[in-house]
Amino acid sequence: MTEYENIRFERDDAIAVVTIDRPESLNALNYETLQELKVCFEQISYDHTLGVVVLTGAGEKAFVAGADISYMRDMNAVEGAEFAHLGHSVMMSIENASQPVIAGVNGFALGGGCELALACDIRIASTNAKFGQPEVNLGIIPGFGGTQRLPRLVGKGIASELLYTGDIIDSTEAFRIGLVNRVVPLDELMLTCKSIAQKINSKSPRAIKICKSTIHNGCQMDIARANQYEAVQFGQCFASADQVEGMTAFLEKRPAKFTK
Known part of the structure; x- marks a missing residue:
């Protein structure tokens, strides 16, 4: 640094x-x-x-x-x-x-x-x-x-x-x-x-990153476009190991172990 x-x-x-x-x-x-x-x-x-x-x-x-x-x-x-x-x-x-x-x-x-x-x-x-x-x-x-x-x-x-x-x-x-x-x-x-x-x-790093960009970019759009944008970003979450781990951990009733 x-x-x-x-x-x-x-x-x-x-x-x-x-x-x-x-x-x-x-x-x-x-x-x-x-x-x-x-x-x-x-x-x-x-x-x-x-x-x-x-x-x-x-x-x-x-x-x-x-x-x-x-x-x-x-x-x-x-x-x-x-x-x-x-x-x-x-x-x-x-x-x-x-x-x-x-x-x-x-x-x-x-x-x-x-x-x-x-x-x-x-x-x-x-x-x-x-x-x-x-x-x-x-x-x-x-x-x-x-x-x-x-x-x-x-x-x-x-x-x-x-x-x-x-x-x-x-x-x-x-x-x-x-x-x-x-x-x-x-x-x-x-x-x-x-x-x-x-x-x-302690949460999914990928989900946090996507959530921040979705909030920031969506606030610059009208609500209809913002909702469409959110849906696309939501879909991107399913291309990550964090989604698999998070949902598997929930179903197995254990804390998720996200990749840092």
Whole structure:
């Protein structure tokens, strides 16, 4: 695995932990950090010995407090668009990773940090977590997918209010609107994320991979096309040893032993 300056990559058996490691700037996303995240997730996606990824931030204050404003301040329109394209490519590398990605949100997840969490499959928040897209306070809009993923997750009305007001919400409100899956004490955050990861890793690796791609791709289609797509993907499961083992184990009333 590549050596990084702004992020840390660690593995715990089949679980990868990616930590954005710029606590002095509340893990803000600058150009170098985005580039490292993109490379890291592209490499992870091709590592079939890894089943689940946990993404978090260093320290106890921030997951990611946003994109680096000092880096963005003097950009022109062309440079701004190029920076947004880089951010989008990072979010897509997370969304398109073959493994499920769990965001362990350990503090501020604002702007690009909220968008980073939105690109993950599952979001677990600590009780001190804060979420928001405050870009309108800076004279800009979200540029890493916030105007698109947030409405798809929480609905257009709630997303529009958050995007137009720039309001910051706590973890309780984030759970209420469906932005996060669970809220846990900070000292239980990584344990909870790894517990979910371990449960996912106990299932059929091929089924999990197909399920993730079916969810992601199907959400881009109308319901009729999505259902047809699901049927095709369902059929693909029957071309694997996992399907034979899973169904045989069920009928024999024993735990399945899937090939890892």
